[in-house]
Amino acid sequence: MDQTREEQENFYFKLRNKIDNFLKDKTGRNHKYAKYLLFAPDIFYLLIQVVRDKRVSGKDKAMVAGAISYFILPLDLIPEGLIGPGGYIDDLVVASFVLQTIVNNLSPDIIRDHWAGDEDGLSVINKIAGLSDKVLKNGTLPALLKKFQK
Secondary structure: OOOOHHHHHHHHHHHHHHHHHHHHOHHHHOOOOHHHHOOHHHHHHHHHHHHHOOOOOHHHHHHHHHHHHHHHOOOOOOOHHHHHHHHHHHHHHHHHHHHHHHHHHOOHHHHHHHOOOOOOHHHHHHHHHOOHHHHOOOOHHHHHHHHHHO
């Protein structure tokens, strides 16, 4: 990863503030995925911790680094720059897929060891993964996720 720890922490706190502020206004409170958007900072934090974990293979770390980049880069399927914090929903779906792959390849303990949120991390990841059909239709998500498996 090219980012320093300070840059990653800054992104985390900026993301936390964006989501919190968004969910305080009427648009955010009424957003159909509001309850999932709350997990965006914790998922981002989890990705950072997993990519640093010595138990994770190089191939899996590359997938995680791709998911981190997808969070950070401004252009993606649902761009945050155009629609605001609600645009993080596709980032969450991609991250949940990558994290489920890590769990399947290694151990759920990796997620448990690094999860900072209040709810069970594995349960959160599964909930978010369940959004993929609702959020991204017509094969867009599977095509995107295949890129993360290469």
